[in-house]
Amino acid sequence: MRRVKHGERLRVGFTLNGRKLAADAEPRTLLCDFLRHALGATGTHVGCEHGVCGACTVLIDGVATRSCLMLAVQAEGREVKTVESLAAPDGTLNPLQQAFRDNHALQCGFCTPGILMSFTDYLSRNPHASEAEIRDVLSGHLCRCTGYAGIVAAVKEVTKSAP
Amino acid sequence: MKPRPFDYIRPDTVEEALALLAEYGDDARILAGGQSLVPMLNLRIVEAEALIDVSRIAALDSIRDLGEAIEIGAAVTQNKLLAWPQLAEKLPLVAAVLPHVGHFQTRNKGTVCGSVAHADPSSELPLALAVLGGEIVLKSQRGERVLAAKDFQKDMLTTARAGDELIAAVRFPVAQGPGVAFREVARRHGDFAIIAVAAVAENKSSVQLGVGGMAGKPMLRRIAADAAEEAVREWADELEGYEDLHASAAMRRDLLRNLASLAIKEAIRCAA
Numbered sequence: 496m497r498r499v500k501h502g503e504r505l506r507v508g509f510t511l512n513g514r515k516l517a518a519d520a521e522p523r524t525l526l527c528d529f530l531r532h533a534l535g536a537t538g539t540h541v542g543c544e545h546g547v548c549g550a551c552t553v554l555i556d557g558v559a560t561r562s563c564l565m566l567a568v569q570a571e572g573r574e575v576k577t578v579e580s581l582a583a584p585d586g587t588l589n590p591l592q593q594a595f596r597d598n599h600a601l602q603c604g605f606c607t608p609g610i611l612m613s614f615t616d617y618l619s620r621n622p623h624a625s626e627a628e629i630r631d632v633l634s635g636h637l638c639r640c641t642g643y644a645g646i647v648a649a650v651k652e653v654t655k656s657a658p
Numbered sequence: 659m660k661p662r663p664f665d666y667i668r669p670d671t672v673e674e675a676l677a678l679l680a681e682y683g684d685d686a687r688i689l690a691g692g693q694s695l696v697p698m699l700n701l702r703i704v705e706a707e708a709l710i711d712v713s714r715i716a717a718l719d720s721i722r723d724l725g726e727a728i729e730i731g732a733a734v735t736q737n738k739l740l741a742w743p744q745l746a747e748k749l750p751l752v753a754a755v756l757p758h759v760g761h762f763q764t765r766n767k768g769t770v771c772g773s774v775a776h777a778d779p780s781s782e783l784p785l786a787l788a789v790l791g792g793e794i795v796l797k798s799q800r801g802e803r804v805l806a807a808k809d810f811q812k813d814m815l816t817t818a819r820a821g822d823e824l825i826a827a828v829r830f831p832v833a834q835g836p837g838v839a840f841r842e843v844a845r846r847h848g849d850f851a852i853i854a855v856a857a858v859a860e861n862k863s864s865v866q867l868g869v870g871g872m873a874g875k876p877m878l879r880r881i882a883a884d885a886a887e888e889a890v891r892e893w894a895d896e897l898e899g900y901e902d903l904h905a906s907a908a909m910r911r912d913l914l915r916n917l918a919s920l921a922i923k924e925a926i927r928c929a930a
Contacts, residue, residue: 500665635763
């Protein structure tokens with residue numbers, strides 16, 4: 496049994512994008528803040544902080560999750576993936592990212608990391624998703640720049656070239 | 659925006675969780691998926707002295723076929739149930755309802771029992787549980803009790819759960835036939851419904867109808883198919899509805915009349 500008193504700091508460790516990392520947190524520290532402030536992984540953006548906007552979406556053991564609705568301590572021992580895991584080490588974009596760029600699926604880019612992580616999970620389960628299914632997944636995100644059309648086009652492009 | 663400080667405890671077994679609930683009582687909150695609780699903690703709408711995280715208790719993460727009913731454990735997520743291969747056959751109403759519960763991303767973490775525990779008056783899963791006549795399994799160190807859905811949800815965000823009790827599971831009765839229907843109106847897909855209507859055909863001439871969003875909890879009524887329109891109109895007036903940011907009481911009554919008529923026809927058609 497894991498038991499931590501309020502105000503006490505604990506060592507939280509998990510695998511972030513393939514690297515085992517650990518840092519201190521309070522029980523109440525949210526995973527999104529822990530990623531950004533304790534681990535310096537600022538690719539994950541924090542928007543509404545109550546699970547509505549989707550900007551902070553990351554993968555926990557491959558599953559798209561709001562990191563503002565999860566405590567850092569809940570990620571202990573898990574495999575966490577953020578937007579930093581998508582491009583190759585030399586900066587080459589992965590097919591989903593490249594499709595976003597090609598289809599003007601982002602403007603300011605604030606919501607993009609979360610949307611990329613949601614579709615990374617969803618397309619791994621359903622690589623040939625229909626437009627209706629894409630829109631359904633996208634309904635879990637807010638984007639104030641694009642009007643969503645470019646995002647739908649980008650994801651559709653990826654589904655067409657999926658094996 | 660951060661929650662107020664709390665103790666975090668992650669028990670490994672149900673017994674440990676019950677001992678912690680006996681220790682903290684009302685001052686503790688059960689954390690499973692966190693999709694309702696953590697937003698409220700972040701907004702400081704609720705406070706807790708301790709969070710008891712049951713999400714890793716393997717015994718609670720199971721979907722069991724009991725023959726007459728399907729039992730869903732406290733750690734089972736909404737997407738896990740949605741992906742259960744027998745869902746459409748055994749629980750067609752739940753299969754119709756689940757895609758409307760939050761979004762793909764929140765269903766990945768949000769639990770079935772968590773929705774029932776939260777008891778939002780327009781929430782889809784408590785409505786389905788009530789219409790189907792389901793049950794809630796409550797465990798504490800004092801023992802186990804099983805409550806009918808109608809006796810469990812008392813009012814808006816209020817249930818019959820005692821402070822030291824864990825909602826260990828909910829039980830959905832297995833469908834007698836395919837005659838079910840679900841309709842809702844929400845601001846956006848995935849938002850809480852303004853009005854949600856579920857119908858289960860008992861035979862070709864009678865439907866069990868349930869509505870969420872008209873009162874503090876799901877309301878139920880048996881409706882005869884041949885005089886459905888008149889019966890629903892009377893029922894809507896009787897319930898009155900309530901006014902909030904999203905809709906007036908009159909709009910709620912109107913939505914109920916329209917959605918109920920569609921759901922009743924669909925349930926009867928599917929049953930035939």
